[in-house]
Every structure is written in structure tokens, then in C-alpha cells.
Amino acid sequence: MPNNHRNASRGVRNRNRTLSEETVQIAGMTVTIMRKPIKNMYLRIKPPNAQIVISTPSRMSQAAIARFVTERKSWIEQAQRAMLQARDQQIHEGNNPNDPHSFTWNDATRKRAVQTINAQLPVLLAKWSPIIGREPTHVTLRVMTSRWGSCTPKTGRIRLNLQLGLMDPRFLEYVLVHEMTHLWENGHGEGFQRRMSAYLPQWRQLRRELNRHVVL
Structure with a gap:
């Protein structure tokens, strides 16, 4: 059992390991591509600035990545707008701990x-x-x-x-x-x-x- 647990933990760490990272333009959008030892592509919109991040298998072609992103462009833009609107609303509410313009730790x-x-x-x-x-x-x-x-x-x-x-x-x-x-x-x-x-x-x-x- 201990050996199996160590092997499972090692497998999780390997899947989360980034082999390379680059930022490219796809369909007019700035996309960060992180190549990892995984089998499928994953898309996330990263807060607070709605950054587009794609986790992709190490040997996935640029054409396949571009197609994956382009097919989801409308959803990506909608998700980015929603995230940025929520962020801006917090910023302009004032006097709250998530307002980087007015809040200070004291x-x-x-x-x-x-x-x-x-x-x-x-x-x-x-x-x-x-x-x-x-x-x-x-x-x-x-x-x-x-x-x-x-x-x-x-x-x-x-x-x-x-x-x-x-x-x-x-x-x-x-x-x-x-x-x-x-x-x-x-x-x-x-x-x-x-x-x-x-x-x-x-x-x-x-x-x-x-x-x-x-x-x-």
C-alpha cells in the first residue's frame, strides 16, 4: 500500500508538471499554452485578468490547439466579459478588501x-x-x-x-x-x-x- 500511494502521488505530480509554456495569438486572442504530460486539452479563464490558459498534451500540434480555441471563441469572450465585469464591480464598490486601488492592510x-x-x-x-x-x-x-x-x-x-x-x-x-x-x-x-x-x-x-x- 505505501508503495502504491507513492506511485499515485508521483503520477499526479507528473501530470501537473509543465514541460513548456508560451504565449501566442489565436483568433485575435492572447492565449497561454502550457504543455504537460496529459492526454486531453483543458481550457480555463484565469482570474483576476481573465487570462486564457490552455493545458495541452506535450505533442499536440499548434493547428489542433488553434482549432480547439477558435471553436470556443464565443464562449471564451463571454466568460472573459463576465469575469472582468465582476472584478470591476468589486473594485468600484470601494471600502472592501478586494479593491486594490483603495484597500490597504493596517x-x-x-x-x-x-x-x-x-x-x-x-x-x-x-x-x-x-x-x-x-x-x-x-x-x-x-x-x-x-x-x-x-x-x-x-x-x-x-x-x-x-x-x-x-x-x-x-x-x-x-x-x-x-x-x-x-x-x-x-x-x-x-x-x-x-x-x-x-x-x-x-x-x-x-x-x-x-x-x-x-x-x-
């Missing part, structure tokens, strides 16, 4: 965020540790500029973005469950997705809603 906002998370964390850990079957050795709160959380499975350490303490509580719960799942699964492959669907059936919807927010 002692008051840090204290409020820390108090909010610390008040929720024991309850969330007590709820999810038995369900997931693992619990972190340490949970650290910090200001992050590019992600909502991170996990080091080897040490059991989880880091949470302090910004979550200023947002809807369900996002803190989602990120915590996400990172605790990494205590079992290193990457975001089938094993990770299967566990997340068992723990939080609505996790994909929560991820979409969370990613409409700007990480400060």
Missing part, C-alpha cells in the same frame, strides 16, 4: 481578519478533521498576493490568506477543506477532485465564486 484590518479566522477555525477543524481523516499540524495566517492558501503535505502545515477573514465565511471553509485535502493528495488530479466532491459537492461553484475576487 493594524485594524489585520486584527479584524485574524480575530475572525481564529474564531471560526476551531469549529471548522473540529467539523472537518473527522470527515477528511487528516488534520494540519499547524495553520498559519498570512497576507498572500497570489493565492488563497497553501499546504505542505510532508509537514502537515497549512497557510491561509488573511484576506479570508474579511470575506464571506464560506470561502474560508472552502479553502480550509481544499488545503486539508492536500494532506492526502499533492496535486489537483482525479484523486483530489474525487475527495473534494465527496467532502464538498458544491466545491467547484465555491471555487468559481472565490476566484471572482481579487487576491491582494
Whole structure:
């Protein structure tokens, strides 16, 4: 069993490994192509700036990639508009933690965020540790500029973005469950997705809603 687990983890890491990355123009759109040791192509619109990212098998031809993107152009443009509108709405609301033009971290906002998370964390850990079957050795709160959380499975350490303490509580719960799942699964492959669907059936919807927010 231990050998099988290591082999499965290694397989997930290999699938998530980027072999090459390039930015090209396709059908009038700027597209980032990431070649990986995978079997199928995947398209995502990456927040906060609605970047088009294609994950593709390492030997997929440029013509096939261009056709894949062109066939989805109308959907891509619609998804980009929706993401940018949501981002701009947040920016112009003012006085909220996702406004990069007006929001600044200070002692008051840090204290409020820390108090909010610390008040929720024991309850969330007590709820999810038995369900997931693992619990972190340490949970650290910090200001992050590019992600909502991170996990080091080897040490059991989880880091949470302090910004979550200023947002809807369900996002803190989602990120915590996400990172605790990494205590079992290193990457975001089938094993990770299967566990997340068992723990939080609505996790994909929560991820979409969370990613409409700007990480400060």
C-alpha cells in the first residue's frame, strides 16, 4: 500500500508538471499554452485578468490547439466579459478588501481578519478533521498576493490568506477543506477532485465564486 500511494502521488505530480509554456495569438486572442504530460486539452479563464490558459498534451500540434480555441471563441469572450465585469464591480464598490486601488492592510484590518479566522477555525477543524481523516499540524495566517492558501503535505502545515477573514465565511471553509485535502493528495488530479466532491459537492461553484475576487 505505501508503495502504491507513492506511485499515485508521483503520477499526479507528473501530470501537473509543465514541460513548456508560451504565449501566442489565436483568433485575435492572447492565449497561454502550457504543455504537460496529459492526454486531453483543458481550457480555463484565469482570474483576476481573465487570462486564457490552455493545458495541452506535450505533442499536440499548434493547428489542433488553434482549432480547439477558435471553436470556443464565443464562449471564451463571454466568460472573459463576465469575469472582468465582476472584478470591476468589486473594485468600484470601494471600502472592501478586494479593491486594490483603495484597500490597504493596517493594524485594524489585520486584527479584524485574524480575530475572525481564529474564531471560526476551531469549529471548522473540529467539523472537518473527522470527515477528511487528516488534520494540519499547524495553520498559519498570512497576507498572500497570489493565492488563497497553501499546504505542505510532508509537514502537515497549512497557510491561509488573511484576506479570508474579511470575506464571506464560506470561502474560508472552502479553502480550509481544499488545503486539508492536500494532506492526502499533492496535486489537483482525479484523486483530489474525487475527495473534494465527496467532502464538498458544491466545491467547484465555491471555487468559481472565490476566484471572482481579487487576491491582494
